[in-house]
Amino acid sequence: MGAVPTPSHTHDLHRSDAKTTPAADVTEADVVVIGGGPVGENVAARAVRGGLSAVIVEAELLGGECSYWACMPSKALIRPTQALAAARRLPGAREAVTGSVDAAAVLARRDSFTSGWDDGGQVEWAVGADITVVRGHGRVAGEKRVEVTAPDGTTTTIAARRAVVVATGSTPSLPPVEGLRDTPHWGSREATSAARVPASLVVLGAGVVGCELAQAFARLGSTVTLVASSTLLSKNEPRAGELVADALREEGVDVRLHTRAVSVSRESSDEDDDGDGPVTLVLADGTALVADELLVATGRRPAVGDVGLDTVGLPTDAALAVDTTGAATGLAQGSALDQGGQPWLYAAGDVTGDAPLTHMGKYVARAVGDVIAARARGEQVHDGAWGAHATTAQQQAVTQVTFTDPEVTSVGLTAAQAERAGLRTRVVDLDIAVAGSALHADGYTGWARMVVDEDRRVVVGVTFVGPDTAELLHSATVAVVGEVPLERLWHAVPAYPTISEVWLRLLEAYGL
Ligand SMILES: Cc1cc2nc3c(=O)[nH]c(=O)nc-3n(C[C@H](O)[C@H](O)[C@H](O)COP(=O)(O)OP(=O)(O)OC[C@H]3O[C@@H](n4cnc5c(N)ncnc54)[C@H](O)[C@@H]3O)c2cc1C
Numbered sequence: 001m002g003a004v005p006t007p008s009h010t011h012d013l014h015r016s017d018a019k020t021t022p023a024a025d026v027t028e029a030d031v032v033v034i035g036g037g038p039v040g041e042n043v044a045a046r047a048v049r050g051g052l053s054a055v056i057v058e059a060e061l062l063g064g065e066c067s068y069w070a071c072m073p074s075k076a077l078i079r080p081t082q083a084l085a086a087a088r089r090l091p092g093a094r095e096a097v098t099g100s101v102d103a104a105a106v107l108a109r110r111d112s113f114t115s116g117w118d119d120g121g122q123v124e125w126a127v128g129a130d131i132t133v134v135r136g137h138g139r140v141a142g143e144k145r146v147e148v149t150a151p152d153g154t155t156t157t158i159a160a161r162r163a164v165v166v167a168t169g170s171t172p173s174l175p176p177v178e179g180l181r182d183t184p185h186w187g188s189r190e191a192t193s194a195a196r197v198p199a200s201l202v203v204l205g206a207g208v209v210g211c212e213l214a215q216a217f218a219r220l221g222s223t224v225t226l227v228a229s230s231t232l233l234s235k236n237e238p239r240a241g242e243l244v245a246d247a248l249r250e251e252g253v254d255v256r257l258h259t260r261a262v263s264v265s266r267e268s269s270d271e272d273d274d275g276d277g278p279v280t281l282v283l284a285d286g287t288a289l290v291a292d293e294l295l296v297a298t299g300r301r302p303a304v305g306d307v308g309l310d311t312v313g314l315p316t317d318a319a320l321a322v323d324t325t326g327a328a329t330g331l332a333q334g335s336a337l338d339q340g341g342q343p344w345l346y347a348a349g350d351v352t353g354d355a356p357l358t359h360m361g362k363y364v365a366r367a368v369g370d371v372i373a374a375r376a377r378g379e380q381v382h383d384g385a386w387g388a389h390a391t392t393a394q395q396q397a398v399t400q401v402t403f404t405d406p407e408v409t410s411v412g413l414t415a416a417q418a419e420r421a422g423l424r425t426r427v428v429d430l431d432i433a434v435a436g437s438a439l440h441a442d443g444y445t446g447w448a449r450m451v452v453d454e455d456r457r458v459v460v461g462v463t464f465v466g467p468d469t470a471e472l473l474h475s476a477t478v479a480v481v482g483e484v485p486l487e488r489l490w491h492a493v494p495a496y497p498t499i500s501e502v503w504l505r506l507l508e509a510y511g512l
């Protein structure tokens with residue numbers, strides 16, 4: 001097992017090579033997957049399940065961003081203080097909370113969820129699932145070929161009998177702020193793997209990463225300023241961002257909306273000039289924000305830069321576009337299909353630019369693994385809307401939970417998206433105030449929006465904002481994906497007294 005220090009990371013990475021296969025030993029496989037994040041892993045697993053052999057080429061840690069620097073560590077940082085906040089909303093329980101947050105224990109629990117940045121467990125799973133794992137940097141090298149540069153610098157080529165799948169994820173995108181590239185700062189990797197809680201933190205960017213981590217670090221003890229160029233969570237219903245901004249402000253976060261950062265600089269705390277002192281972010285109005293740390297969370301872009309897409313005539317500066325079965329589009333005529341007349345290049349996950357979320361990427365991955373296997377067996381492909389090989393939910397029913405307190409939980413279209421899609425809609429809004437929410441917490445505040453397609457009388461979008469609304473999401477997802485007529489939804493009776501009773505109120509407010 002080798003410990004590999006990387007400059008962008010506060011912990012050493014541990015790559016267990018006991019069960020991986022040297023690139024030089026692999027010359028051919030049915031499916032070659034470049035990138036072993038959650039998405040690449042799922043493509044490979046489904047392809048194997050379909051009777052094919054599969055190789056994953058992974059450059060860093062098997063499990064990808066999600067396992068080590070994104071979903072898992074961020075949620076591990078968030079959950080303990082959310083439980084504490086929940087207890088504090090309940091007289092009787094509140095009195096039992098006498099101490100303060102043990103940040104060190106929270107960080108230690110986070111470390112256990114990342115397995116100490118050791119991917120041995122994931123490699124073990126993959127090998128147990130009959131997937132061959134190769135360490136190295138993969139690049140498409142013409143039709144059905146993947147060139148692998150191994151960690152020792154040697155290069156070999158793997159031939160894919162059926163398909164190559166690009167699942168290389170995404171990388172952070174930096175805004176054009178003077179001095180930013182030369183100033184040491186945190187990205188989401190450094191924040192989610194932080195070894196300490198800074199006394200003060202400026203967060204630039206108020207999307208999902210910015211909001212979740214601003215609150216997490218504030219609750220762990222940092223004095224936090226959140227700088228947003230727009231509103232908070234601007235991809236959600238506007239009310240969601242307002243409610244999260246209110247909650248953050250109430251907890252002492254300095255939220256600055258519609259603000260642009262113009263320059264960044266960092267002092268040194270000693271004479272070696274290594275820029276480890278306070279960081280200063282200057283805003284367009286001249287305000288200088290000084291803090292121990294700066295987290296830049298201004299979005300991510302598909303990782304297409306060094307994947308060899310140019311060898312098949314695809315752009316290296318744009319998302320890898322795919323059709324509804326995950327097959328790459330945009331290949332020159334004559335090179336999109338192999339000699340057997342089948343697509344050979346696929347992509348899934350963040351690299352496609354569509355719904356950059358683990359669960360949505362894994363949904364596409366399952367379809368991609370299955371469709372490659374179906375095509376290999378000469379079976380019919382079901383790529384019509386909601387067919388077994390179609391990724392229809394990616395267009396119509398993307399689900400997401402933003403794990404702030406209050407949680408923002410959504411599926412399908414926002415009211416604005418439904419309008420842009422040309423639907424004749426009716427929107428029902430209400431505060432979440434049912435027996436279940438009142439019992440759940442004193443002073444429970446929440447909000448719900450249901451977007452109805454009036455022509456079909458089905459729900460096309462739902463947003464819930466409030467503590468513990470995440471577990472309500474699947475009910476909304478079933479309603480949207482099932483295209484359940486409102487009159488039938490009326491018969492889905494929420495149990496008393498649960499927060500789900502909000503469904504009854506929404507349907508009553510609609511007029512049922
Ligand atoms: C802070 C943060 C929190 C998040 N929280 C959530 C959440 O709670 N829920 C959620 O659904 N989503 C969350 N996301 C989004 C989620 O992390 C991504 O959508 C998900 O990781 C995408 O999976 P992927 O497999 O496409 O890419 P990745 O997880 O990025 O994996 C790509 C893999 O490919 C490898 N790779 C890249 N290029 C090459 C190459 N040329 N050769 C070989 N290997 C290569 C990388 O090393 C990596 O292992 C979060 C993101 C961030 C930043």
Ligand SMILES: NC(=O)c1ccc[n+]([C@@H]2O[C@H](COP(=O)([O-])OP(=O)(O)OC[C@H]3O[C@@H](n4cnc5c(N)ncnc54)[C@H](O)[C@@H]3O)[C@@H](O)[C@H]2O)c1
Binds near residue numbers: 227297
């Ligand atoms: N719970 C979850 O599901 C979860 C959690 C974290 C991340 N993610 C995923 O990861 C992806 C990346 O998240 P993210 O928050 O980095 O991106 P994002 O696209 O959600 O948000 C980026 C934010 O940065 C702002 N911004 C851009 N340039 C700026 C500038 N110069 N100054 C100030 N603000 C600026 C944007 O207005 C936007 O609000 C998201 O698309 C999300 O789907 C999901």
